[in-house]
Amino acid sequence: MDLGIVSNWSILISSIFLTLATYVSFIKLIGSKNPAKFAKLSIFFTYLATFILTVGVVTRGIAAARAPWGNMYEYAIAGTLAVLVVYLIIARKQDISGIAVLVLMPALLSLGLAQTVLYVAVSDLVPALKSGWLVIHVASAIIAGGGFSLGFAFAIGQLIASKSNSNFAKKLPSENDLELLSYRTTAWGFAVWTFAVLAGAIWAEEAWGRFWGWDPKETWALITWIAYAAYLHARVTVGWRNKAAVLAIIGYVSYIFNFFGVNILFDGLHSYGGL
Amino acid sequence: MSETFELTPKELGRFLWRQLTSMRTALLLLLLLVVVSIPGSVLPQQNIDAFGVNQWIEDSPTLGNILLKLGFFNVFSSVWFSAVYLLLLISLVGCILPRSVKHYRALKTQPPAAPANFERLTQFENIELNLPFAAYADQVSEGLVKNKWRVRVNQEKNYIAAEKGYLREVGNLAFHLAVVGIILAVGVGVLFSYRGQMLVREGTAVASTPTQFSSLSFGTAVSVSDLPAITVRLNKFKAEFERGEVQRGAARVFAADVSVQTATDTRDLIIEVNKPLRIDGSKWFLVGHGYAPRVEVTNAEGEIIFSDSVIMLPRDGNFSSEGAIKLPNGENGLGFITAFLPTADFSGQPISIFPSPDNPVLLLAAWQGDLGLDSGVPQNIFRLDVEGLERVGLSSIRPGETWELPGKLGSVKFVGVERFVTFDVARSPGGPWALGFSILALIGLISGLYVRSRRIWLKQLPDGSYQIGALSRSDQPGLESDLKLLKQLCSAAEEKS
Ligand code: HEM
Numbered sequence: 001m002d003l004g005i006v007s008n009w010s011i012l013i014s015s016i017f018l019t020l021a022t023y024v025s026f027i028k029l030i031g032s033k034n035p036a037k038f039a040k041l042s043i044f045f046t047y048l049a050t051f052i053l054t055v056g057v058v059t060r061g062i063a064a065a066r067a068p069w070g071n072m073y074e075y076a077i078a079g080t081l082a083v084l085v086v087y088l089i090i091a092r093k094q095d096i097s098g099i100a101v102l103v104l105m106p107a108l109l110s111l112g113l114a115q116t117v118l119y120v121a122v123s124d125l126v127p128a129l130k131s132g133w134l135v136i137h138v139a140s141a142i143i144a145g146g147g148f149s150l151g152f153a154f155a156i157g158q159l160i161a162s163k164s165n166s167n168f169a170k171k172l173p174s175e176n177d178l179e180l181l182s183y184r185t186t187a188w189g190f191a192v193w194t195f196a197v198l199a200g201a202i203w204a205e206e207a208w209g210r211f212w213g214w215d216p217k218e219t220w221a222l223i224t225w226i227a228y229a230a231y232l233h234a235r236v237t238v239g240w241r242n243k244a245a246v247l248a249i250i251g252y253v254s255y256i257f258n259f260f261g262v263n264i265l266f267d268g269l270h271s272y273g274g275l
Numbered sequence: 276m277s278e279t280f281e282l283t284p285k286e287l288g289r290f291l292w293r294q295l296t297s298m299r300t301a302l303l304l305l306l307l308l309v310v311v312s313i314p315g316s317v318l319p320q321q322n323i324d325a326f327g328v329n330q331w332i333e334d335s336p337t338l339g340n341i342l343l344k345l346g347f348f349n350v351f352s353s354v355w356f357s358a359v360y361l362l363l364l365i366s367l368v369g370c371i372l373p374r375s376v377k378h379y380r381a382l383k384t385q386p387p388a389a390p391a392n393f394e395r396l397t398q399f400e401n402i403e404l405n406l407p408f409a410a411y412a413d414q415v416s417e418g419l420v421k422n423k424w425r426v427r428v429n430q431e432k433n434y435i436a437a438e439k440g441y442l443r444e445v446g447n448l449a450f451h452l453a454v455v456g457i458i459l460a461v462g463v464g465v466l467f468s469y470r471g472q473m474l475v476r477e478g479t480a481v482a483s484t485p486t487q488f489s490s491l492s493f494g495t496a497v498s499v500s501d502l503p504a505i506t507v508r509l510n511k512f513k514a515e516f517e518r519g520e521v522q523r524g525a526a527r528v529f530a531a532d533v534s535v536q537t538a539t540d541t542r543d544l545i546i547e548v549n550k551p552l553r554i555d556g557s558k559w560f561l562v563g564h565g566y567a568p569r570v571e572v573t574n575a576e577g578e579i580i581f582s583d584s585v586i587m588l589p590r591d592g593n594f595s596s597e598g599a600i601k602l603p604n605g606e607n608g609l610g611f612i613t614a615f616l617p618t619a620d621f622s623g624q625p626i627s628i629f630p631s632p633d634n635p636v637l638l639l640a641a642w643q644g645d646l647g648l649d650s651g652v653p654q655n656i657f658r659l660d661v662e663g664l665e666r667v668g669l670s671s672i673r674p675g676e677t678w679e680l681p682g683k684l685g686s687v688k689f690v691g692v693e694r695f696v697t698f699d700v701a702r703s704p705g706g707p708w709a710l711g712f713s714i715l716a717l718i719g720l721i722s723g724l725y726v727r728s729r730r731i732w733l734k735q736l737p738d739g740s741y742q743i744g745a746l747s748r749s750d751q752p753g754l755e756s757d758l759k760l761l762k763q764l765c766s767a768a769e770e771k772s
Contacts (some may be wrong), residue, residue, distance in 0.1 A: 016404060059354045086480060111681065120521060120522065121520075121521045122521070123519070123521040123522045123525070124517065124522075124525075124527055126525055126526045126527070127526055127528060127547065127548040127549070128526075128529065128548050128549070130548070130549060131549040133549075149633075165546045176461050183750055184750070187724050188724075190720075190724075191717075191720055191721055191724060194716070194717055194720055195717055198713045198714075198717060201709075201713070202710065205703070205706060206549060206551065207549050207551075207560070208560060208562065208699070209470070209551065209558055209560040209562075209699045209701040209703070209704070210470075210701065210703060211461070211706060211709060213323065214315055214316075214320060214322075214323065214350075214351050215323065216316040219315055219316040220316060222312065223309050223312050223313065223316075226308055226309050226312075228310055229305055230302055230305040230306050230309070233298055233301060233305065234302055234402055236298070237298060237299060237302060242397065254309075263318070266316065
């Protein structure tokens with residue numbers, strides 16, 4: 001049995017369940033008679049999607065005989081998995097079905113992009129990536145992304161809850177809850193991101209002889225880091241709660257840009273996208 | 276005119292200092308740092324991509340030259356970038372030092388008194404206790420101390436105050452100080468670092484002397500004499516590329532088999548991409564490679580006038596490479612513009628279609644005349660300037676083949692395919708310091724974010740009833756368990772009496 005094929009199928013099936021989960025939570029939002037049931041159903045589908053996606057990521061890793069995050073396709077898949085896992089962990093403790101769509105839709109988009117635009121079949125790595133640091137550095141960047149994604153969704157929810165009186169806004173958790181959730185996920189992501197950047201610097205020293213060289217990827221990693229540091233400060237500045245939320249969104253945009261934009265637009269030492 | 280608006284210089288200085296070290300300013304500076312970093316990733320930078328910079332300026336000279344003057348092609352060492360981060364650094368120090376002093380004092384004094392009104396606290400409740408305050412005081416405070424709280428008991432005003440989680444602020448301060456440390460380590464490290472690049476052909480050796488480097492730069496505090504005395508001989512370079520359909524041609528294995536000679540010994544070892552050679556405080560990184568075909572040129576009399584491997588610079592991912600051979604001999608000099616194709620394809624323009632030497636071909640264009648090498652003007656060794664030269668002919672040959680030059684000028688033999696590698700040689704002594712501070716920053720960050728800092732109180736009101744309350748100084752949950760502990764200690768005290 002070709003595990004690469006198993007991986008592809010798992011990811012496809014996972015995106016079908018993710019579509020269902022997104023659809024159901026959307027129905028719940030626009031007003032169903034039985035919202036609690038729909039919320040449960042959405043979570044159920046999300047569990048299925050997450051489980052099958054895990055199978056997809058793991059089989060991909062086994063098929064390639066290395067950590068399954070060596071090119072853009074693989075980052076996108078593993079990154080989506082990280083987002084879903086963080087989402088489910090929080091959903092176990094707290095009802096966040098109000099913002100489910102804000103998490104599931106981007107996750108679905110990312111899986112879809114991965115399978116269409118970014119796809120590459122299983123292949124070996126270029127020598128520059130053959131290092132134990134790949135596992136540590138990239139995995140932590142991906143995990144941080146899980147926290148940032150949720151922080152982003154909560155920040156958007158927070159802004160909607162504070163600005164709007166629409167029906168949608170009423171179904172969200174309270175502004176305070178959203179703010180706190182956004183902070184917790186983002187701060188957690190920030191700590192992991194700090195580690196990721198640090199590990200990257202050590203790796204860069206090992207591979208290229210300098211910790212920091214202002215390569216576009218490095219520059220945007222730092223921009224992301226500073227944007228989030230600014231967020232943490234804005235949050236404790238009186239009267240800046242919504243501005244802080246905007247900063248969390250800016251931080252997220254630069255995180256995403258570092259993934260898509262930098263890989264595609266700029267030519268640097270980090271050109272391993274595989275496109 | 277109102278006198279109140281006039282500031283003495285001292286007051287003004289103090290005002291500015293306070294502004295600079297306020298969190299709002301730090302925040303704005305952080306945002307500003309983001310903004311000024313962006314051009315550094317969007318525009319080509321001189322230290323990374325000098326070629327790209329020239330290209331940019333050639334394409335749009337007016338704007339290009341303005342941007343060049345303003346430092347946009349050298350953002351990270353420009354005046355304005357440095358200004359922002361230096362201000363941030365000052366702001367940081369100015370903010371952190373007073374806070375450290377304050378926290379140190381807080382560690383030496385008792386937890387703060389119970390507030391008059393518990394309703395302002397994060398959480399509070401009335402609890403049912405029946406004994407006088409003195410019956411609880413000792414037991415409860417002992418229990419709290421056992422649980423690592425810092426405790427203050429006031430027998431006149433009938434309250435117990437306790438605080439825990441001082442490591443939060445310690446962590447936060449350590450984090451900020453470590454950020455200062457990282458910036459200093461990097462900045463000072465640059466003064467003591469050097470960096471150079473050299474090309475080494477298979478079968479040849481290079482010594483780490485300045486003339487052997489193709490580029491070399493030193494920090495202010497080091498000089499040529501700090502280069503270690505090392506000779507590196509490249510015995511063999513192994514490169515393998517993907518042959519499957521997926522990502523065909525992508526690099527798979529690079530390994531340089533070298534003999535390294537120091538003052539004391541000689542060692543054979545392999546340098547790979549993620550495995551630099553560390554020796555005498557310097558590091559040798561394998562950063563590039565290419566082909567150096569071995570060529571033999573014979574003159575009209577049949578004498579060998581040139582026999583060596585010739586470095587050709589790769590021009591694309593499949594290693595279509597270019598170079599030049601120059602054999603000055605006054606008016607009768609010979610020059611060749613050379614191209615090497617490891618896997619040649621002649622279906623269109625001659626080009627290489629795979630990076631390995633599967634079908635190696637050497638293309639030569641021969642020119643004759645005064646090469647001008649004696650004129651003293653430095654020349655690019657990879658490029659032949661054909662102005663004033665006379666064209667002799669064109670040919671393509673494979674390994675082992677010989678091209679008889681037209682007009683009985685001699686012959687050129689393509690002896691065989693050899694390779695060269697590029698090494699970056701660097702020392703960056705700030706590294707370990709930066710690493711140490713980074714680890715401190717990470718630990719500080721985690722404890723600054725996750726240690727729960729909180730205060731709890733037990734108080735007897737004038738009417739004899741009791742209240743407990745808690746104040747969270749972080750955004751972490753868990754106050755319930757603190758209040759529960761307080762209640763348990765009270766009931767335990769009650770049972771004992
Ligand atoms: C390079 C500049 C700076 C960076 C990267 C930075 C980063 C951070 C980060 C990541 C945090 C949250 C983590 C933690 O609580 O340990 C934080 C918190 C804090 N920073 Fe900074 N900071 C910088 C400059 C400053 C300056 C100049 C000030 C003072 C004016 C300052 C004051 C604070 C304060 C008071 C907190 C605590 C906020 C809280 O209670 O959550 N920071 N900083």
